[in-house]
Amino acid sequence: MSDKKGLFKNIRVIIFTLILLGSIVAIHPGYTPGEGITTNLNFGLDLEGGSWLQIKLEGALAQVDADDGELVSEMVEPVIGAPIEVTSDNLNMGGSDSAGKSITFTTSAPVSAPQIESLELGTVSVDKLSDAQTQVTISDTSKETMIRAYLSKSLDAEIVPFSTEDGTVYEIRTTVSEQELEALMEKAGGSIVKEEDGTSTYKEGVSSETRDLTRDILNDKLNSLGLKDIPVRTVGEDYILIDFAGIDLATAKEIAEKPGKFEIRIQTTGNETQHVLYGDSIAGVGIPSYHDGQWHTPFTLKEEGARTLQKVALETGAIDNPEEHYLNMYLDDVQIYGAPLSPEAADRLRETPIYSWEASTGTDEAAKAEAEALQIHLRAGALPVNVVLVGSGHVDAGLGAQFKTAAVITGLISLIAVAAVVYFRYKRPEILVPMVGTSISEVIMILGVASIIGWQLDLASIAGIIAAIGTGIDHLIIITDEVLYEGKLPPTKVFASRIGKAFTIILGAASTVIIAMSPLVVMGFGSLKGFAITTIIGVLIGVIIARPVYGVMIKELLHVDESGNGGIIE
Amino acid sequence: MATGLTEFLDNFVKSHDNRQLLAFPLAILAVSLAILLVSFVSSGSPVNLGMEFQGGTQISVETADSPAMLEETYSSYPITDARQTGSRIIMQFGVMDNEQQRELEKDVTGRYSNVEIRQVGPIYGHDLQVQAIQAMIISFIGMAIVVFLLFRTLIPSFAVILSAFSDIMIAAAFMKVAGIELSLGTLAALLMLIGYSVDSDILLTNRVIKRRGTIEEKISRAMHTGITMTTTTLAALVVMYIVSTFSYLVIPSFTQITLLSQISIVLIAGLIADMMNTWLLNTGILRWYVLKPEFRGRYNR
Secondary structure, eight states: OOSSSHHTTTTHHHHHHHHHHHHHHHHOOEEEETEEESSSEEEEEHHHHHEEEEEEEEEEOOEOOOOHHHHHHHHHHHHHTEEEEEEOOOOTTTSOOTTTTTEEESSSOOOOOHHHTTOOOOEEEEEEEEEEEEEEEESSHHHHHHHHHHHHHTTTTTTTEETTTTTEEEOOOOOOOHHHHHHHHHTTTTTEEEOOSSSSSOESOHHHHHHHHHHHHHHHHHHTTOOOOOOOEETTTEEEEEEEEEEEEEHHHHHHHSSEEEEEEEOOTOEEEEEEEEGEEEEOOOOEEEEEEEEEEEEEEEHHHHHHHHHHHHTTTTTTGGSOOOOOEETTEEEEEEEEEOOHHHHHHHHHHOOOEEEEEESSSHHHHHHHHHHHHTTOOOOSSSSEEEEEEEOOHHHHHHHHHHHHHHHHHHHHHHHHHHHHHHOOOOHHHHHHHHHHHHHHHHHHHHTTTTEEEEEHHHHHHHHHHHHHHHHHHHHHHHHTTTTTTOOHHHHHHHHHHHHHHHHHHHHHHHHHOOOOOOOHHHHHHHHHHHHHHHHHIIIIIIHHHHHHHHHHHHHHHHTTTTTTOO | HHHHHHHHHHHHHHHHHHHHHHHHHHHHHHHHHHHHHHHHHHSSSOOOOOHHHHEEEEEEOOOOOOHHHHHHHHHSSOOOEEEETTTTEEEOOOOOOOHHHHHHHHHHHHHHHHEEEEOOHHHHHHHHHHHHHHHHHHHHHHHHHHHHHHHOOHHHHHHHHHOOOOOHHHHHHHHHHHHHHHHHHHHHHHHHHHHHHHHHHHHHHHHHSSSSSSSHHHHHHHHHHHHHHHHHHHHHHEEEEEHHHHHHHTTTTTOOOOOHHHHHHHHHHHHHHHHIIIIIIIIIHHHHHOOOOEEEEEEEO
C-alpha cells in the first residue's frame, strides 16, 4: 500500500474516483460556441431570471357537534317562518351513513315539499295532519349532512366532510375564525369538539387533498395555456409556489389570475350546439364517487344557471328526446365531456330546475380517471378554496446572469483565500494539493448530485455549498493535525488509530451540522429549504466519500515525501 | 497571522486562571443579552426584522438616479426607504393592495433594467417569523442533544452548548448594533453558526477528555488545530464579504449579492465570537472541570 499503484487498489479511492467521474458526467460540462459554457445543472429563478408567486389557501378544519333538533330549527324556521317541534329523531343511530335515518317535526305553518327540499337535507315527505299542523319527515339524511348544510348556508361556502379515525372533520373552504365557528355552532346547540387533552380541533388551513387538488387545478390551467414548464409546488401545509421561468411578474400574475373558460353547450340539431352557461354559473364541484355501477362527478349550479339549463332544455326539446340533445362541456373551447340528460333528470326538469347534477363517466378505471379529470376541469378558473397572494418575486434575466457569474467568482476567490491560509500554516504543497483537491471534488460531487436529482441551484443553495465546503476544510485540518501529531507521519498502525480519532471528532461535528439543519428541511421555508438540503448533502458527501480518501492520500504523499522520494519543501 | 494569534491566546490561557478566562467572554455575553433584551422590550423583537418577516415589498433596480430621486418618483406608494448599494438602488415599500402592487411592478419593470422584486404578505411574514423561531430552537436543542450524546458528561457538554449559545447571541447583538436586519439569509447564517461553532468546541473537548497528556499540552495542541480551522473559514468569509459587497467598485459590471454579503458578515462576527468563546469560555470551564480534585488528575497525565 505504500506505492502509488496501491493507492488505486484502495476500495475507498476507487469509489471516490467513480463517483467523481460520475458527477462530472452528470453535470456534463461543455462549451458551445456562441452559447458559452453549458451544463446539465438547473438554476433557480434568482440565477436564471423569472418570477414566482406564492399563494396561501384559506380555509379551516374542525370537528364540530350540534343538536339535531336545533340544527333543523335553525335551517327550517327561517324558510317557513314558524317555529317547529321535533317529534322523532334517529340520527344518532350508529354508523355515519344515511341509510334508514330520518328526523320528523311538526309545525303550525303550511309547508310545501320543494321549500324544504331546497335546503338539500335529504328526501322530504310532507303530511298535513290537520288544518293547524303539518308533519315533515326528512329521511335518507345524517347528522353529517345536517351539519354540512347548516355550515354551508351560514358561511355561504363549500363544506367538505371527511372521516378520520377520530371522527368526521369538516373542511370549511373559506376564512372563518375559531370564535366565529364556535358562535355558529352554539346557535345550533353544539360546539367545536375538543381533543382529549382539551385543545380545540379547530385548525386553520385545508386538508392535504384539497391543497393537492388546488395545485393540480393550477397546473392544469397553466398547462392548458401552453405553458408546459411551469412547476406548481406545494410548500408546507397551506402554501403553493408557482415558478415562472423567464416571465415577468406582471405577466405571471395575469396568467395565474386569468380563469379558464368553462362552458356548457347543448346540441340543437345535428352537430349544431347552443350556449347554456359558463363556469361562473357553477356553485361547487364534489369529489368523484362510484355508485349505481358508474363513476360520477357531482357539481351544483347556481340559481340562474339551473334556471337557464331548465329553460334551454325545454326550448330545444332535450326533455322529450335526450339522446338527440347531448349536453357538452368545453374548457377553453375544447370539448372535455358530452352526455345526454338522464331520463329521470329530463322528467324532473319539466317541473323544476335542478341544482345538483352528476356527470357519469362509465364503469372502469379509465372512467374513474375521467371523473377525476372532469372534477379538475369543472373547476378551471374556480379553485376549490379562496387563495391569497402572500409573496412574489422577480429577477431580471440579466441580473440573474450577473448573480451567477459573481457567485462563481466569489467562490473561486474564497477557495484561493483558504488555500493561502492552509499553505501559510503548513508550508507543504503535499498537504495543500490534496486538501484543495478534496474540497474541489466535494463541490463537483454536490453539483453532480444536484444535477441527477434535478435540484434547482439558487443563491441559497450556493450558500449551502459554501457552508459544506467550509466545514469540510475544517475537517481536513483536523485529519491533518491528528495524523501529524508529532510533526511527522507515524507508523501505519498508529496512523490508523489517529485517523479513527480524527473521525470521532469529525463525525460528531458533522452530525451537529446535520441535526441543526434538519428543521429547515422539514419546515416550509422556500429558499432556506434548499440551503439546508445542499448543506446536508454536502456534509454527507464529505464525511462518507471524500474525507476518508483524503486520509489515504495524505498518508501516501507524506510517506513518499518522508522517504526522500520527492516532494519539495521550500 | 494564525500562528501569532495562536501563540498569543495560548500564552493568555496559560497565564490566567479559570475565573479570569471566563470573565471577559461572560461580560461580552452579558452585554449582548442586554442589547437584545433592550431591543426586545422597546421594539418587540430582539433583532430588526427584515421585509421577509414583516411583509412588504423590496425592489432593487440598476440606475444612475439618486435614491432621493427614486423616493420622489414613487412617493405615491408607501415607500419607506431607498438606499444605494453600488450601481443599484434598493427601495423598501410597506404593504400595498394588489392593484397598487401591480401598478408599481409594471412601472418599475418598464422604467428600469436588471430589476429584482421580492414581496412578502404580512400573513406569510408572520408565519415565517414563527417558523424561524421554531427552527432556531429545534436546531439548538438538536445540537445540544448530539453534543451530550458525544461526551455523556454534564459539565463538558454544557460548556460546549453555552459557548455555542453565546456565539449566536453575540452575532445577533452584532446584527442589532450594525443595523443588519434578520432576513432569510441572516437567519441561515445564524443557523450555520450552530454548526460551525461547535466544530472547534468538540475538537477541544474531545482532545482534553479522551486523550492522554498534560492538560496544558492538550489545550495548546487543540488550539493550534482549532485556530487554523477558524482562520481558514474566516479567510473565506472575509473574501466572500468583500467580493459580494464591494467588487462592483473594481468591476462595474458586477453586482452586489446581498444574500451572500449578509450571510458572510454575520458569520464573521459569529466566528470571531467563537474564537473567544471556545478558547476562553469553554477552555476555562473545561480546565476547571478536569482539574477538580475528585478526578485525581485522571485527565492530566
